[in-house]
């Protein structure tokens with residue numbers, strides 16, 4: 001069988017070593033004669049899985065002790081509602097940075113609960129799409145928090161600058177870039193991320209929340225989205241997505257063995273440099289994001305001749321390069337190259353691209 005590399009934006013490729021281990025353990029986990037997904041979340045065996053996963057996640061991101069880690073249901077979109085519900089308090093508004101599709105989606109959801117102060121930070125630099133530097137963001141004084149999305153999965157735009165807004169509560173949707181590089185968690189009030197890109201299977205969302213922000217949920221907030229309720233119940237107020245939690249725990253162990261987030265950072269840079277290098281050296285391919293705001297996780301690119309898109313997708317699929325079709329709102333191609341994508345996968349893609357250009361250019 002041809003080696004397959006899956007460039008899906010999510011659910012995305014998982015480390016093959018993790019999948020093999022899960023496969024081996026599937027029907028007889030820890031000698032129990034049953035699968036981990038069939039045991040009670042309250043059993044001592046599962047509690048150990050849960051605690052180890054949290055510890056490894058904390059180690060990887062160096063999460064300070066005054067932050068809770070919550071393992072939630074509902075995807076990142078549930079957090080679009082949970083954030084205003086938990087953080088607005090008596091405030092009527094929050095600052096929302098609009099840098100792309102997902103940041104905008106969070107604003108649309110927040111409009112149900114408050115009057116978000118939308119700050120459009122999209123700009124152009126040398127004719128390419130870019131984001132204003134943080135010092136130019138016009139934050140308001142009475143906002144309960146400021147929300148932004150550091151990696152726009154669809155637009156392929158990243159905000160790598162780390163926030164430094166004094167005592168403002170900063171909230172970030174890290175869904176498509178968590179664990180891809182070290183970050184200073186103490187600069188944030190809340191970080192959240194759907195698991196299905198850099199963490200594990202869909203169905204799990206991780207929330208990192210500073211303890212002093214707990215206990216402010218509005219009465220309309222469903223208990224399963226109330227951070228205080230979740231924290232007090234060790235994320236087991238209702239039955240958690242146990243299999244996703246277990247598998248994410250294996251991914252955290254894999255990450256630690258690979259040298260942790262600092263090492264991932266280097267590998268992600270090398271992968272992105274390789275792919276953007278091939279795009280930039282050719283007139284056949286194009287990426288229209290300014291260098292400082294290019295995502296290292298999601299690389300959208302266009303063929304100069306869009307009539308070749310279909311052939312590109314057919315041939316790449318045959319070559320074992322899966323899911324390269326761009327999002328419907330952007331078109332063209334998109335290669336998502338999260339932590340689990342090895343450098344060889346990106347090399348296989350760039351070799352294919354160079355060869356495709358030679359044959360069709």
Ligand code: PLP
Nearest residue numbers: 075076077102153173175176194
């Ligand atoms: N935020 C970002 C940055 C995303 O990439 C996505 C999904 O791709 C979402 C939010 C929505 O996530 P979910 O489908 O888990 O609700």
